[in-house]
Amino acid sequence: MKHILFLTFLLPSILLGQHTIKGVFSPPGDYDVALLYKATPTVSKYISNAEIKEDGSFAFKLDSTATNGIYRLVYAIPQEDYNFDIIYNGKEDIEVNFNSETGVNFVKSVENKLVASYTNSMSKVTQSIANYFSQKSKDTMALKAIFKTQREAQLNFEKAAKGTIALEFIKANKPFIPNKALNVETYIKQLEYHYFDHVDFTNKTLQSSSFLQERMLNYVFGTTDQTKNDAENYRTNIDVVWDKMKVAPPKVKRILLVDLWQQMADLGHDSVANYISDNYLMDIAIELNDQDLVHTLILYKDTSIGSEAPDFDVKVKENGNLVAKKMSDLKLAKNYILVFWSSTCSHCMAEIPELFEFVKALEPGQVKVIAIGLEDKADRSKWEKTILKLPNFIHVYGEGKWDNEIGDSYGVTATPTYFILNKKKEIVDKPINLEALKDFFESVD
Known part of the structure; x- marks a missing residue:
């Protein structure tokens, strides 16, 4: 019975501590946790996670079910960018040092x-x-x-x-x-x-x-x-x-x-x-x-450069009245800026007024801004108050925010997002920010 009890306590430790993958990350303050996956040709299976200690050290214990092959160690987000592969042959412990400047150095592992x-x-x-x-x-x-x-x-x-x-x-x-x-x-x-x-x-x-x-x-x-x-x-x-x-x-x-x-x-x-x-x-x-x-x-x-921009309805002033038109039918400028924004987006609220001032300073007839406000229904009143300060824009209320037909047709996942169209409503640029947008127009003869 004593022998049986001894084996009962011993076996879990054998199974849980067959081999280890350990190492040190430097500089240590840049990392919090490491994730370990077993990689296959089409998917990566999650194995475990390990805290990265103050000195940058970490350790994974692999049990007897850990099969040989390729393992992937993830150390930051996004996971697909911050990771490296490890060969595990099921026969040896692995020790590795990782530095953000010099990369991976295997201290222990024959393979x-x-x-x-x-x-x-x-x-x-x-x-x-x-x-x-x-x-x-x-x-x-x-x-x-x-x-x-x-x-x-x-x-x-x-x-x-x-x-x-x-x-x-x-x-x-x-x-x-x-x-x-x-x-x-x-x-x-x-x-x-x-x-x-x-x-x-x-x-x-x-x-x-x-x-x-x-x-x-x-x-x-x-x-x-x-x-x-x-x-x-x-x-x-x-x-x-x-x-x-x-x-x-x-x-x-x-x-x-x-x-x-x-x-x-x-x-x-x-x-x-x-x-x-x-x-x-x-x-x-x-x-x-x-x-x-x-x-x-x-x-x-x-929504690629050179493609005709997806069409949608707008309302423009003609003879003092709002008239419904298709965006593709507008003949108001040489270029159009489509900006997807939101009155609840702090970055937008800082950037959109700057866009307003930039466009106002351009030559008349060069650019017209169509601003699509992606808003939750509860925020409509805030949007309505905000657009009063942007009188020269064509405003479109995009109810539903991230579930809005216009935003979806342009693949918008963040605000503000910009598209620049020519007079034919073809997409000619997709600036990543306001500075890139300014650079585009400053480079136009």
Whole structure:
């Protein structure tokens, strides 16, 4: 009985303390809590959270149910931006230090240190190649020696990683290594051509990590043809990436393409974001019956630069009377500013009067402001009092606030939000703030 009781107390401690992931964040005052997820090709499963102590230290205890694979440690919000991957092989404790300036350093973990060592070693060889070409050296024997070092380093790391999860990343990262000396132009072209040679988009380990996203983005944004503009380069590179990733499952392709689409949208490359949608992503959204994504893509395209602005009803003064018209029928100015605001938004209440003064100082007939007040029904009286101070604006009452048809048609999720239209009511700019709006008009001849 004593032995049974002993095992009863011992087993939970064994199960709960099989391995640990611990470390230190610095500077410590910048972090409060860390979250740990087990990553899979399509979702991340929440495992646990750990308080980050005053000295920046944290620790996770993994029980016997923790399977090997890729884990993701999140340390700030938004989670998709502030995280890093950890290889857990189910056999070892892991210790890591993270600094906001220098990044991740694995103190303890054979597999993670192996990948880090590989990355560091190959980066040094790449730098040697760059130095050789930048010095315009004619010593082809020296270049061949660098390539030999690179080839041997790759082979040695693959041997050292045999039987580990780390091997998947070392093999996938294998660069193009020439067997002879090449000039710089040929070498760069060959690097680009062979960039995805060893990247298997069907590999579940790679799918579970951030590797495929990083590889994709590095190629799209890092491969350039000087004879093309940015948008042309991006479209060409996206086609190459698609040709490589099309073997992946639809849900994986969705994740990768949404990431790329969002990058282009965030950078203001509307035409490229819509190219991704029109040629690849919309078909995947339909295949997966992802109605939310379908709606998002359509909405973005409808409010992209160059698109005809979604129409809505307005009331304008003609001969002293308010007359109902469609926004698209207005012929009052060379440009129109649509501003979505709210009388309960303190930032709006500071910015809208500034917008009023800015527009008032412009040449007559250059700009007309259409101000859509996104308001809760209970706040209508406050809105009515506020617009009395803005007599030259065309005011539209947007009842329902975030559940308003006009706001929804423009994808508005924050106030103030600006759109600039030309006289044809085509969207010509989407300034992120009032200063950007001013810059637009100050740059117009």
